[in-house]
Amino acid sequence: MPPRRRRRRSVAGVDQDELLDPEALADPDSSFYEINGVRLHHKVCSHEDEDSSSDQSSDTTVSADGQSRIGLPMLLLHGFGASVFSWSRVMRPLARIAGTKVLAFDRPAFGLTSRVNCDDSKxxxxxxxxxxxxxxxxxINYLSAEKAVLIGHSAGCLVAVETYFEAPERVAALVLVAPAIFAPRKGVKDSATGEQEGEKQNVPNDENSPPNLFARIWGGFLELCKHIAGSVSKMIMAIREVVRSLYVKALVAFLRSSLGVMLVRWVMDKFGILGVRNAWYDPSKVTDHVIKGYTKPLRSRGWETALLEHTISMIIDSASATRVPVSKRLSEISCPVLVVTGDTDRIVPAWNAERLAYAIPGARFDVIKSCGHLPQEERPEEFLSVVERFLRTVFRTSNEQVFQAAV
Structure with a gap:
C-alpha cells in the first residue's frame, strides 16, 4: 500500500510546515536593529519621504494648513498580538505632523523581530x-533625539508609561490609545453618618469607678485581639505568597512544556482571526489585507515559543511583590497626556480609558465614535485629527511660553 500522506498543519490559515526566519519575511521598507542579541524589526517614516510604503493606504490624509511642525520624533508602540503593521495607515501622516521621523518597532515575540531562546545567561x-x-x-537614541512623543496602543501603552517612569526627561508627551492599563476607581470620601467618633460619655472622673475600669479592661482586650489578628494576617499572607509562588512555578513549567506549545497553537488557530474581527466596531470591514497583516508573523519560525515566553514574563511581572503597579503611580505623570478610545471598544472598555485619564493630572480624553479597539486602523482620519489637535495645542502653548520667557 502507498504510504499515507502526512496531514499539513496550519494555524489561522497559515501553513506551519514551512516556517521561515523573520528576516526572510521582511518588507522592502523593513529595517533591523540589534539590541542585546535581539534583532528588532522596525520601520521609519520621514516627512521628507515621497514614495509610499507598500503596506500604507493612500487614502489617509492630513489637512495642510501651513502650521509649523511639532519638530519632535514619534515612537509607536503596538499592542499584544499586533506589530508594526497596525500603524501602517497613520505613520506617514504622523510624520507630516511631526515634521521629522516616526518609528515603529516590533516588540520581542511579535511581528518580525527575531525569536531568541530565553535563558538565565542573558x-x-x-x-x-x-x-x-x-x-x-x-x-530614541537611534533617532538622535533628546526626547520623543510616545504613542502606545493597548498593551503598548504600558510600555510607554513605564518608559516615562524610567526616563521622564526623554518623553515629550504620551498618547495612550485604547490603553490596556488598569485604571483605579475614583476616590470616594465616606459620608458623615451623624455619629461622632469617640463620643464622650458622662462618667465619673474617678479612674477606679466601675464604668471606667470596664472600659480599660475592654480596651486592653481589643488591643490583644488586634495583635492576634495582625499575627494571623501575616501568617496568611506568608502562606499565600508561598502558594502563589508554587502556582506560578507550576504554570510556567506547564507553558514551557509541549502541552503549552500545543495550547498556544490551538488558541491562535481558534481565536486569532476572531480576535482581530472582534477588535473592530464593524467586523465586516476587516479585509483580507488586514488578516494577512496580522497572521504574517505566524510564518516565523519559533513564534509560538516566543509568545509563550512573553506570556510567562507577564505572569512573573504581575506576581512580583516588589514591583509597584502602574495604576498606583499614574498621579506622578507630569508630561502632556492624551487618552484616546473607541466608543464601542469590546476589549478595553471606554469607561476604563476615561478613568485612566481622570487618574493622570491634566490628561485629555477623546472618544472616537463608531470605533472599536483599533482607532488608528478603523478610523485613521479621526484618529489623526485628534492626535494632531492635541500635539499642536500642547507644543504651541509650550513654544509661546518659551517666547514670552525670552522676552
Whole structure:
C-alpha cells in the first residue's frame, strides 16, 4: 500500500510546515536593529519621504494648513498580538505632523523581530517589559533625539508609561490609545453618618469607678485581639505568597512544556482571526489585507515559543511583590497626556480609558465614535485629527511660553 500522506498543519490559515526566519519575511521598507542579541524589526517614516510604503493606504490624509511642525520624533508602540503593521495607515501622516521621523518597532515575540531562546545567561529577559522599555529608549537614541512623543496602543501603552517612569526627561508627551492599563476607581470620601467618633460619655472622673475600669479592661482586650489578628494576617499572607509562588512555578513549567506549545497553537488557530474581527466596531470591514497583516508573523519560525515566553514574563511581572503597579503611580505623570478610545471598544472598555485619564493630572480624553479597539486602523482620519489637535495645542502653548520667557 502507498504510504499515507502526512496531514499539513496550519494555524489561522497559515501553513506551519514551512516556517521561515523573520528576516526572510521582511518588507522592502523593513529595517533591523540589534539590541542585546535581539534583532528588532522596525520601520521609519520621514516627512521628507515621497514614495509610499507598500503596506500604507493612500487614502489617509492630513489637512495642510501651513502650521509649523511639532519638530519632535514619534515612537509607536503596538499592542499584544499586533506589530508594526497596525500603524501602517497613520505613520506617514504622523510624520507630516511631526515634521521629522516616526518609528515603529516590533516588540520581542511579535511581528518580525527575531525569536531568541530565553535563558538565565542573558542579562535581561528579551520578552520582559523592562527589555521593551530599554528598546524604546534605545530607539530614541537611534533617532538622535533628546526626547520623543510616545504613542502606545493597548498593551503598548504600558510600555510607554513605564518608559516615562524610567526616563521622564526623554518623553515629550504620551498618547495612550485604547490603553490596556488598569485604571483605579475614583476616590470616594465616606459620608458623615451623624455619629461622632469617640463620643464622650458622662462618667465619673474617678479612674477606679466601675464604668471606667470596664472600659480599660475592654480596651486592653481589643488591643490583644488586634495583635492576634495582625499575627494571623501575616501568617496568611506568608502562606499565600508561598502558594502563589508554587502556582506560578507550576504554570510556567506547564507553558514551557509541549502541552503549552500545543495550547498556544490551538488558541491562535481558534481565536486569532476572531480576535482581530472582534477588535473592530464593524467586523465586516476587516479585509483580507488586514488578516494577512496580522497572521504574517505566524510564518516565523519559533513564534509560538516566543509568545509563550512573553506570556510567562507577564505572569512573573504581575506576581512580583516588589514591583509597584502602574495604576498606583499614574498621579506622578507630569508630561502632556492624551487618552484616546473607541466608543464601542469590546476589549478595553471606554469607561476604563476615561478613568485612566481622570487618574493622570491634566490628561485629555477623546472618544472616537463608531470605533472599536483599533482607532488608528478603523478610523485613521479621526484618529489623526485628534492626535494632531492635541500635539499642536500642547507644543504651541509650550513654544509661546518659551517666547514670552525670552522676552
Amino acid at each position: 542579562p535581561l529577559n528579551p520578552y520582559s517589559l523592562a527589555f521593551s522599555v530599554m528598546a524604546t529608549l534605545a530607539f
